[in-house]
Amino acid sequence: MGTWTWFHRFGSPPWVYGFAARWAPWFGGAAVACMLIALYGGLVLAPPDYQQKDAFRIVYVHAPVATMSMAVYATMALAAAVGLIWRMKVAHAAAAASAPIGAWFTVATLATGMLWGKPMWGAYWVWDPRLTSELVLLFLYFGYMGLRAGIEDPQKADKASAMLAIVGAVNIPIIKYSVNWWNSLHQPATRLIGEADMVWSMVWPLLLMLAAFFLYFAWILLIRLRAELLRRERNASWIREVVA
Protein backbone atom coordinates (compact mmCIF):
# COMPACT_ATOMS: atom_id res chain seq x y z
CA MET A 1 0.00 0.00 0.00
CA GLY A 2 1.44 3.38 -0.98
CA THR A 3 2.25 6.16 1.45
CA TRP A 4 -0.44 8.39 -0.01
CA THR A 5 -3.15 5.82 0.47
CA TRP A 6 -2.19 5.69 4.14
CA PHE A 7 -2.09 9.44 4.38
CA HIS A 8 -5.57 9.72 2.92
CA ARG A 9 -6.91 7.06 5.23
CA PHE A 10 -5.55 8.90 8.24
CA GLY A 11 -7.37 11.97 6.98
CA SER A 12 -10.71 10.20 7.25
CA PRO A 13 -12.34 10.53 10.69
CA PRO A 14 -14.51 7.37 10.50
CA TRP A 15 -11.58 5.28 9.33
CA VAL A 16 -9.34 6.64 12.09
CA TYR A 17 -12.10 6.11 14.67
CA GLY A 18 -12.36 2.44 13.68
CA PHE A 19 -8.60 2.04 13.53
CA ALA A 20 -8.25 3.54 17.04
CA ALA A 21 -10.96 1.28 18.45
CA ARG A 22 -9.32 -1.83 16.98
CA TRP A 23 -5.74 -1.06 17.96
CA ALA A 24 -6.05 0.59 21.39
CA PRO A 25 -6.42 -2.68 23.37
CA TRP A 26 -3.27 -4.15 21.80
CA PHE A 27 -1.21 -1.13 22.74
CA GLY A 28 -2.76 -1.18 26.22
CA GLY A 29 -2.00 -4.86 26.82
CA ALA A 30 1.58 -4.52 25.60
CA ALA A 31 2.13 -1.36 27.66
CA VAL A 32 0.88 -2.89 30.92
CA ALA A 33 2.86 -6.11 30.39
CA CYS A 34 6.08 -4.20 29.67
CA MET A 35 5.53 -1.87 32.64
CA LEU A 36 5.10 -4.75 35.08
CA ILE A 37 8.21 -6.60 33.85
CA ALA A 38 10.24 -3.37 33.85
CA LEU A 39 9.04 -2.53 37.38
CA TYR A 40 10.22 -5.91 38.63
CA GLY A 41 13.52 -5.45 36.82
CA GLY A 42 14.03 -1.94 38.15
CA LEU A 43 12.92 -2.43 41.73
CA VAL A 44 14.11 -5.99 42.38
CA LEU A 45 16.64 -7.28 39.86
CA ALA A 46 18.79 -4.19 39.27
CA PRO A 47 21.61 -3.73 41.80
CA PRO A 48 21.79 -0.52 43.87
CA ASP A 49 23.92 2.30 42.45
CA TYR A 50 27.37 2.69 44.01
CA GLN A 51 26.82 6.42 44.70
CA GLN A 52 23.06 6.91 44.94
CA LYS A 53 22.29 3.49 46.48
CA ASP A 54 18.59 2.64 46.05
CA ALA A 55 17.55 6.26 45.44
CA PHE A 56 18.70 5.79 41.82
CA ARG A 57 15.66 3.52 41.26
CA ILE A 58 13.54 6.65 40.92
CA VAL A 59 15.04 6.75 37.40
CA TYR A 60 12.64 3.94 36.39
CA VAL A 61 9.67 6.23 36.82
CA HIS A 62 11.24 9.69 36.41
CA ALA A 63 13.12 9.15 33.12
CA PRO A 64 10.14 7.57 31.30
CA VAL A 65 7.64 10.26 32.34
CA ALA A 66 10.18 13.01 31.59
CA THR A 67 10.86 11.51 28.14
CA MET A 68 7.13 11.36 27.50
CA SER A 69 6.53 14.94 28.65
CA MET A 70 8.77 15.99 25.74
CA ALA A 71 7.81 13.26 23.24
CA VAL A 72 4.10 14.04 23.67
CA TYR A 73 4.78 17.74 23.08
CA ALA A 74 6.77 16.91 19.94
CA THR A 75 3.89 14.71 18.75
CA MET A 76 1.41 17.48 19.50
CA ALA A 77 3.44 20.14 17.66
CA LEU A 78 3.99 17.82 14.69
CA ALA A 79 0.30 16.91 14.50
CA ALA A 80 -0.63 20.59 14.79
CA ALA A 81 1.77 21.43 11.93
CA VAL A 82 0.32 18.66 9.74
CA GLY A 83 -3.14 20.00 10.58
CA LEU A 84 -2.15 23.52 9.59
CA ILE A 85 -0.31 22.62 6.40
CA TRP A 86 -2.71 20.02 4.98
CA ARG A 87 -5.85 21.26 6.73
CA MET A 88 -6.26 17.83 8.21
CA LYS A 89 -8.96 17.71 10.89
CA VAL A 90 -7.76 14.38 12.26
CA ALA A 91 -4.29 15.84 12.84
CA HIS A 92 -5.74 18.77 14.80
CA ALA A 93 -7.80 16.29 16.79
CA ALA A 94 -4.65 14.26 17.56
CA ALA A 95 -2.86 17.41 18.74
CA ALA A 96 -5.78 18.34 20.99
CA ALA A 97 -5.96 14.77 22.32
CA SER A 98 -2.24 14.81 23.18
CA ALA A 99 -2.26 17.96 25.33
CA PRO A 100 -3.82 16.66 28.56
CA ILE A 101 -1.71 13.49 28.39
CA GLY A 102 1.46 15.57 28.04
CA ALA A 103 0.43 17.93 30.84
CA TRP A 104 -0.03 15.00 33.23
CA PHE A 105 3.33 13.53 32.23
CA THR A 106 4.92 16.90 32.96
CA VAL A 107 3.32 17.03 36.42
CA ALA A 108 4.63 13.49 37.04
CA THR A 109 8.09 14.54 35.87
CA LEU A 110 8.23 17.51 38.23
CA ALA A 111 6.86 15.53 41.21
CA THR A 112 9.15 12.49 40.80
CA GLY A 113 12.06 14.82 40.09
CA MET A 114 11.46 16.70 43.33
CA LEU A 115 11.45 13.43 45.24
CA TRP A 116 14.78 12.56 43.66
CA GLY A 117 16.25 16.05 44.11
CA LYS A 118 15.61 16.23 47.83
CA PRO A 119 17.86 13.31 48.87
CA MET A 120 20.51 14.02 46.18
CA TRP A 121 20.73 17.84 46.20
CA GLY A 122 19.12 18.61 49.53
CA ALA A 123 16.24 20.57 47.98
CA TYR A 124 12.92 19.70 46.36
CA TRP A 125 13.23 22.59 43.97
CA VAL A 126 16.03 24.75 42.57
CA TRP A 127 15.71 27.32 39.77
CA ASP A 128 17.98 25.28 37.57
CA PRO A 129 17.78 25.47 33.73
CA ARG A 130 16.49 21.89 33.42
CA LEU A 131 13.82 22.25 36.10
CA THR A 132 12.77 25.72 34.96
CA SER A 133 12.43 24.74 31.29
CA GLU A 134 10.35 21.70 32.34
CA LEU A 135 8.08 24.01 34.32
CA VAL A 136 7.77 26.21 31.22
CA LEU A 137 6.66 23.06 29.35
CA LEU A 138 3.80 22.62 31.83
CA PHE A 139 2.71 26.22 31.22
CA LEU A 140 2.88 25.64 27.45
CA TYR A 141 0.50 22.69 27.80
CA PHE A 142 -1.82 24.79 29.99
CA GLY A 143 -1.63 27.65 27.50
CA TYR A 144 -2.47 25.32 24.62
CA MET A 145 -5.46 23.82 26.42
CA GLY A 146 -6.63 27.19 27.70
CA LEU A 147 -6.45 28.72 24.25
CA ARG A 148 -8.50 25.86 22.76
CA ALA A 149 -11.06 26.09 25.53
CA GLY A 150 -11.33 29.85 25.08
CA ILE A 151 -12.14 29.88 21.34
CA GLU A 152 -15.63 28.84 20.39
CA ASP A 153 -15.10 28.24 16.66
CA PRO A 154 -13.26 24.88 16.31
CA GLN A 155 -11.41 25.92 13.15
CA LYS A 156 -10.11 29.11 14.74
CA ALA A 157 -9.20 27.17 17.90
CA ASP A 158 -7.30 24.65 15.77
CA LYS A 159 -5.34 27.36 13.99
CA ALA A 160 -4.48 29.50 17.01
CA SER A 161 -3.55 26.57 19.23
CA ALA A 162 -1.48 24.99 16.45
CA MET A 163 0.56 28.18 16.14
CA LEU A 164 1.19 28.18 19.89
CA ALA A 165 2.16 24.47 19.85
CA ILE A 166 4.63 25.03 16.99
CA VAL A 167 6.24 28.13 18.49
CA GLY A 168 6.45 26.44 21.90
CA ALA A 169 8.33 23.50 20.38
CA VAL A 170 11.51 25.58 20.69
CA ASN A 171 11.40 24.71 24.39
CA ILE A 172 11.93 20.98 23.70
CA PRO A 173 15.60 21.17 22.64
CA ILE A 174 16.13 23.69 25.44
CA ILE A 175 14.94 21.12 28.00
CA LYS A 176 16.88 18.31 26.36
CA TYR A 177 20.20 20.13 26.10
CA SER A 178 19.87 22.39 29.17
CA VAL A 179 22.10 20.00 31.13
CA ASN A 180 24.86 20.32 28.50
CA TRP A 181 24.54 24.03 27.65
CA TRP A 182 24.44 25.39 31.16
CA ASN A 183 25.97 24.49 34.45
CA SER A 184 23.16 22.39 35.83
CA LEU A 185 22.60 20.60 39.10
CA HIS A 186 20.64 18.01 37.12
CA GLN A 187 22.68 15.04 36.00
CA PRO A 188 23.24 14.70 32.23
CA ALA A 189 21.54 11.95 30.24
CA THR A 190 22.76 8.46 31.08
CA ARG A 191 24.18 6.54 28.13
CA LEU A 192 22.18 3.34 27.83
CA ILE A 193 23.67 1.69 24.76
CA GLY A 194 27.16 1.47 23.29
CA GLU A 195 29.53 2.71 26.01
CA ALA A 196 26.82 2.51 28.63
CA ASP A 197 27.12 4.26 32.00
CA MET A 198 25.23 1.47 33.78
CA VAL A 199 25.44 -2.31 33.87
CA TRP A 200 22.99 -4.22 31.69
CA SER A 201 20.84 -5.35 34.63
CA MET A 202 20.17 -1.65 35.31
CA VAL A 203 19.80 -0.73 31.64
CA TRP A 204 17.24 -3.23 30.36
CA PRO A 205 14.47 -2.33 32.84
CA LEU A 206 14.89 1.32 31.85
CA LEU A 207 14.79 0.60 28.11
CA LEU A 208 11.75 -1.63 28.61
CA MET A 209 10.03 1.01 30.76
CA LEU A 210 10.68 3.63 28.07
CA ALA A 211 9.16 1.32 25.44
CA ALA A 212 6.23 0.66 27.80
CA PHE A 213 5.52 4.38 28.11
CA PHE A 214 5.55 4.92 24.34
CA LEU A 215 3.06 2.06 23.97
CA TYR A 216 1.03 3.51 26.83
CA PHE A 217 0.95 6.94 25.15
CA ALA A 218 -0.22 5.34 21.88
CA TRP A 219 -2.98 3.55 23.81
CA ILE A 220 -4.24 6.65 25.60
CA LEU A 221 -3.89 8.82 22.48
CA LEU A 222 -6.12 6.41 20.52
CA ILE A 223 -8.77 6.55 23.27
CA ARG A 224 -8.67 10.34 23.50
CA LEU A 225 -8.59 10.71 19.72
CA ARG A 226 -11.88 8.80 19.48
CA ALA A 227 -13.46 11.13 22.04
CA GLU A 228 -12.12 14.15 20.18
CA LEU A 229 -13.45 12.90 16.82
CA LEU A 230 -16.90 12.20 18.28
CA ARG A 231 -17.09 15.77 19.60
CA ARG A 232 -15.88 17.42 16.39
CA GLU A 233 -17.83 15.33 13.94
CA ARG A 234 -21.03 15.60 15.92
CA ASN A 235 -23.16 16.14 12.82
CA ALA A 236 -21.49 13.57 10.58
CA SER A 237 -23.50 10.53 9.48
CA TRP A 238 -20.83 8.00 10.52
CA ILE A 239 -21.39 8.91 14.18
CA ARG A 240 -24.80 7.20 14.03
CA GLU A 241 -23.18 3.88 13.13
CA VAL A 242 -20.47 3.93 15.77
CA VAL A 243 -22.57 4.91 18.79
CA ALA A 244 -25.76 3.00 17.92
Added chain:
Amino acid sequence: MSEFFAMSGYGRYVWPAFAIGFGIVVLIYITAVSSLAAAKQDAKRRLEMNR
Protein backbone atom coordinates in the same frame (compact mmCIF):
# COMPACT_ATOMS: atom_id res chain seq x y z
CA MET B 1 11.65 -7.93 52.83
CA SER B 2 11.84 -4.93 55.18
CA GLU B 3 15.24 -4.25 53.62
CA PHE B 4 13.52 -4.02 50.24
CA PHE B 5 11.00 -1.47 51.52
CA ALA B 6 13.72 0.53 53.29
CA MET B 7 15.54 1.10 49.95
CA SER B 8 18.83 1.70 51.82
CA GLY B 9 17.21 4.53 53.74
CA TYR B 10 15.69 6.24 50.68
CA GLY B 11 12.29 4.52 50.97
CA ARG B 12 10.51 7.74 51.86
CA TYR B 13 11.58 9.20 48.51
CA VAL B 14 11.54 6.10 46.29
CA TRP B 15 8.05 4.84 47.16
CA PRO B 16 6.21 8.17 46.93
CA ALA B 17 7.93 8.75 43.56
CA PHE B 18 6.62 5.44 42.24
CA ALA B 19 3.20 5.99 43.83
CA ILE B 20 2.81 9.45 42.29
CA GLY B 21 4.28 8.46 38.91
CA PHE B 22 2.15 5.37 38.43
CA GLY B 23 -0.80 6.99 40.18
CA ILE B 24 -0.75 9.59 37.40
CA VAL B 25 -0.45 6.78 34.82
CA VAL B 26 -3.70 5.32 36.20
CA LEU B 27 -5.30 8.76 36.37
CA ILE B 28 -4.44 9.50 32.72
CA TYR B 29 -6.15 6.24 31.74
CA ILE B 30 -9.26 6.93 33.84
CA THR B 31 -9.70 10.49 32.52
CA ALA B 32 -9.23 9.28 28.92
CA VAL B 33 -11.83 6.51 29.27
CA SER B 34 -14.34 8.79 30.99
CA SER B 35 -13.80 11.44 28.33
CA LEU B 36 -14.61 8.87 25.61
CA ALA B 37 -17.68 7.65 27.54
CA ALA B 38 -18.92 11.24 27.92
CA ALA B 39 -18.40 11.96 24.22
CA LYS B 40 -20.35 8.79 23.31
CA GLN B 41 -23.20 9.72 25.65
CA ASP B 42 -23.30 13.20 24.17
CA ALA B 43 -23.38 11.83 20.61
CA LYS B 44 -26.22 9.44 21.52
CA ARG B 45 -28.26 12.21 23.11
CA ARG B 46 -27.87 14.36 20.01
CA LEU B 47 -28.94 11.52 17.73
CA GLU B 48 -32.05 10.91 19.83
CA MET B 49 -32.92 14.60 19.85
CA ASN B 50 -32.59 14.85 16.08
CA ARG B 51 -34.74 11.83 15.38
